[in-house]
Amino acid sequence: MNSSIALVMIVRNEEATLARCLESAVQHVEEIIIVDTGSTDKTKQIAERFGARIFDYAWGDDFAAARNYALDQSTSTWNLVLDADEYITAMDRTILIQTLSEQACLGRITIVSLTSEQGEQNEARGYITRLLPAGVRFEGRIHEQAKSDLPRMNVPITVLHDGYLCRSKSERNIPLLLAELKNNPNNSYIYFQLGREYQGLQELQQASEYFEKALNLLNGEERYAPNVAVHYIYALKEIKRYTEALKLIQKNYGWLATFPDYHFACGIFYLDLVMSDPGQYMTFLPEIEASYKRSIAIGESDRYDTVSGTGSYLALYNLAMYYETFGRMGEAVHCLKRATNLGYEKAKIRLTNLGYEKAKIRLTNLGV
Structure with missing residues (x-):
């Protein structure tokens, strides 16, 4: 051949x-x-x-x-x-x-x-x-x-x-995307890419509007569909439009279930939500742990565009920080060890700061 x-x-x-x-x-x-x-x-x-x-x-x-x-x-x-x-x-x-x-x-x-x-x-x-x-x-x-x-x-x-x-390519890309949109006004992918460009420029209100339009045009079978939802959640979180983000998450789209980045984004969102008003949103506190656990259970994905670590070391590290906040040190150390074994240097540094490595050396010297 x-x-x-x-x-x-x-x-x-x-x-x-x-x-x-x-x-x-x-x-x-x-x-x-x-x-x-x-x-x-x-x-x-x-x-x-x-x-x-x-x-x-x-x-x-x-x-x-x-x-x-x-x-x-x-x-x-x-x-x-x-x-x-x-x-x-x-x-x-x-x-x-x-x-x-x-x-x-x-x-x-x-x-x-x-x-x-x-x-x-x-x-x-x-x-x-x-x-x-x-x-x-x-x-x-x-x-x-x-x-x-x-x-x-x-x-x-x-x-x-x-x-x-x-370098940023938004100055070049946005006019081309807008020109393409005139020819394809119902193309969810173009709206998604416009949202990403404005998100990169930190113009998050504009980004959210494009992500919303992209989401409304999806049927869920598009390979990029889960990425639209994830980027939209992050944008809504940053501009504190929590109610809209909650509605998106609570729609429970089936095509998001196997995407680790989605559950990872939910974990980050729920933490921000609770911190914004503990009195109103404290009932969502368990969702932080649950979201990161879902990410880890799914693992790294090769089905979609993904941020490396959302199904492994990044989720483990964030989960460890959650456990540490509530004094669940054994679980925190366990997650940090797993993230360290996956090569995440930040987790290794955190273990050292917690005194775990020093304690391990002392126990080894004592023959334990």
């Missing part, structure tokens, strides 16, 4: 990150297609060093059109689509080719996006269709989607994305 793979990219002024991306991919692909939309730095020279075929393209505020032009230049059986602020951290070509040969499909790769909030770096893990068989094209001015009826399968390619740490 012909299993050639092309790396297909659109770029503009990417000299800071392009070499890293190409270095990570060059060993895995047969050809590299670079479509430049107007670089004025050393982007093209960097691409040339890796033997890329380079094409110029006049940018027209349409990501699908640019990506499709790039795909038109490929001569390979499969096309791996990446951005310059992404790079491959793991790829098992043997298993990949075997998977692709078993049935006609589109490949969803794992994209780990680094984010920073309140000084702590987190990882958001998504599964995005970026490995396309020849002939498949994109649609959508922005947040473009592969247009195909073929099934989508997770494939053994992991990519790290750190673009969110470096």
Whole structure:
């Protein structure tokens, strides 16, 4: 079977990150297609060093059109689509080719996006269709989607994305999303993405309005549906619209039940709710513990875009803080130990601060 793979990219002024991306991919692909939309730095020279075929393209505020032009230049059986602020951290070509040969499909790769909030770096893990068989094209001015009826399968390619740490793209993205919305006024995904852009700008009232519109258009079968609810809960919490958040949670959508991020968000929300007015909301106190326990019971998810740790170490750490607040130190230490064993450094530091490690050393020295 012909299993050639092309790396297909659109770029503009990417000299800071392009070499890293190409270095990570060059060993895995047969050809590299670079479509430049107007670089004025050393982007093209960097691409040339890796033997890329380079094409110029006049940018027209349409990501699908640019990506499709790039795909038109490929001569390979499969096309791996990446951005310059992404790079491959793991790829098992043997298993990949075997998977692709078993049935006609589109490949969803794992994209780990680094984010920073309140000084702590987190990882958001998504599964995005970026490995396309020849002939498949994109649609959508922005947040473009592969247009195909073929099934989508997770494939053994992991990519790290750190673009969110470096710059905000909202100034570019919001006008494109609004333009797309004019053509698709009932598209819940566009409303969701607009909400995310405004949430990133901390314009949470505007974000909430878009999330509400997205939620009302969902049927629950969309892969991103649980993420809409989670982002909406966080936005409502931040602007203290507690009644609306409670109504959302109490609707008990079945399609949220297996999403750890949802239960994790509920735990955070219930804590904020109780703290806002203990006299009125104290009856919701047990829901904090219950929510984190649900997250942990589900575990990490590969069905939806998720924040790493919501089904494991982050939920365990927050649950430990809950137990510690109420003097349930044995349970707190147990959760912190589990989170530490999963590599969560913050839990290890908390254990040390509690004196657990020192106590363990003393007991060991006494032969206990």
